[in-house]
Amino acid sequence: xxxxxxxxxxxxxxxxxxxxxxxxxxxxxxxxxxxxxxxxxxxxxxxxxxxxxxxxxxxxxxxxxxxxxxxxxxxxxxxxxxxxxxxxxxxxxxxxxxxxxxxxxxxxxxxxxxxxxxxxxxxxxxxxxxxxxxxxxxxxxxxxxxxxxxxxxxxxxxxxxxxxxxxxxxxxxxxxxxxxxxxxxxxxxxxxxxxxxxxxxxxxxxxxxxxxxxxxxxxxxxxxxxxxxxxxxxxxxxxxxxxxxxxxxxxxxxxxxxxxxxxxxxxxxxxxxxxxxxxxxxxxxxxxxxxxxxxxxxxxxxxxxxxxxxxxxxxxxxxxxxxxxxxxxxxxxxxxxxx
Numbered sequence: 091x092x093x094x095x096x097x098x099x100x101x102x103x104x105x106x107x108x109x110x111x112x113x114x115x116x117x118x119x120x121x122x123x124x125x126x127x128x129x130x131x132x133x134x135x136x137x138x139x140x141x142x143x144x145x146x147x148x149x150x151x152x153x154x155x156x157x158x159x160x161x162x163x164x165x166x167x168x169x170x171x172x173x174x175x176x177x178x179x180x181x182x183x184x185x186x187x188x189x190x191x192x193x194x195x196x197x198x199x200x201x202x203x204x205x206x207x208x209x210x211x212x213x214x215x216x217x218x219x220x221x222x223x224x225x226x227x228x229x230x231x232x233x234x235x236x237x238x239x240x241x242x243x244x245x246x247x248x249x250x251x252x253x254x255x256x257x258x259x260x261x262x263x264x265x266x267x268x269x270x271x272x273x274x275x276x277x278x279x280x281x282x283x284x285x286x287x288x289x290x291x292x293x294x295x296x297x298x299x300x301x302x303x304x305x306x307x308x309x310x311x312x313x314x315x316x317x318x319x320x321x322x323x324x325x326x327x328x329x330x331x332x333x334x335x336x337x338x339x340x341x342x343x344x345x346x347x348x349x350x351x352x353x354x355x356x357x358x359x360x361x362x363x364x365x366x367x368x369x370x371x372x373x374x375x376x377x378x379x380x381x382x383x384x385x386x387x388x389x390x391x392x393x394x395x396x397x398x399x400x401x402x403x404x405x406x407x408x409x410x411x412x413x414x415x416x417x418x419x420x421x422x423x424x425x426x427x428x429x
Contacts, residue, residue: 104144104151109233111245112138116236126158132213139242141233143226144218146207151218159216162186165209169218175299178246183316185210187246191223191253192260192297203296208246212318215242217249225253243323250330257297257337264290264344272351275358287355291348298341372421379413 100106103122110118110128112135120128125142128135142159144151152169155161162181168188178187187208206223209216219226229249239245267290312331315324383406387394399405 100145100148100151102150103154104146104148105154106143106145107230108140108142110138110140111239117141117233117239122154129158129214135213139213139215141215141217141242141245143230144216146218146220155216155218159214161209161216165207165216168207178311180311180314180316183211183318185243185246185311185316189225189249189253191219191225192256193221193223206249208249210242210246212242212316215245224256225249228252228256241320241323243319244326247323247326247330250327250334254330254334254337257334258340260297261337261340261344264294268344268348268351275351275354287348287352291345291352294341294345294348298338298345372418375417375421376414379417380410383410383413 101122105122105125108120108122108125110120120140120142125140128138128140132140144155146152146169152166156166162184164179164181164186165184168186176188176190178185180186185208187210189206189208190203191206193202193204204219204221204223206217206219206226208218217226226249229245229252232248232252233239237248239248268287271287312324312328315327319327387406395402
């Protein structure tokens with residue numbers, strides 16, 4: 091079989107990459123026409139299995155799959171339904187999975203999350219996506235490096251572990267951002283707004299909601315897997331789901347930490363606002379006597395006292411100072427009582 095170099099986009103059939111396992115020590119790259127011939131003779135190769143990865147943005151992908159691969163109807167239903175929750179379900183003797191992953195250029199935006207659809211049988215693994223995803227690219231690089239993948243279930247568990255690793259790196263980057271915000275907060279430098287933390291928290295909530303596998307579906311799969319899934323493969327799948335659960339718990343802990351920081355920032359902002367209002371209140375109270383007296387003496391009517399007195403200005407200034415002193419004393423007394 092001649093190795094074909096496939097570009098990342100896809101070929102005219104929508105195939106991004108394909109690999110044949112079990113024919114030799116290393117997986118063999120395979121093109122769409124070779125894959126179609128192998129699928130027609132699949133029963134003659136019981137010790138081999140094929141992985142084909144498709145780009146759903148290419149409309150030829152689904153057409154090729156319907157013509158050459160006999161997949162479960164549930165797989166095609168997943169391609170067109172609105173639900174994007176991560177799950178692995180059994181459809182007759184096939185595992186159908188919807189796995190959410192982040193784009194290769196993930197930038198902490200909710201729109202940077204997309205779905206990967208899988209159909210896993212003993213001799214065939216079909217994966218399809220609409221946007222380039224990090225976990226699939228890691229799996230692809232691992233296959234290129236020749237990492238041992240003994241079965242189709244091992245390929246699935248490898249993908250789940252790669253996804254957990256990608257998610258762990260995202261959590262690590264998010265934790266670094268939260269640490270920086272917390273350090274600035276503790277040093278009294280309020281450089282970040284609650285909205286910054288809120289945007290980060292929304293992304294983490296979306297990641298947790300979309301990436302967390304449905305527990306009931308996973309439990310049913312682990313209890314009653316297809317007959318072709320070996321005991322060792324079942325254990326690998328259980329360990330991969332447990333690693334995934336640990337990462338999701340880290341996301342939940344980080345969300346709680348962000349929530350506490352948001353509350354602390356809100357308290358600091360509220361305290362700063364109260365302090366500003368208090369200063370404005372003091373200034374208003376201290377300016378009240380002079381404003382009242384100025385208003386009275388500024389009336390354009392007869393009988394204004396001290397109008398012709400040479401010391402009138404100083405008398406009025408003394409009265410204003412006395413009232414201002416009394417007002418300041420009252421304010422300070424109230425402040426001490428509140429403290």
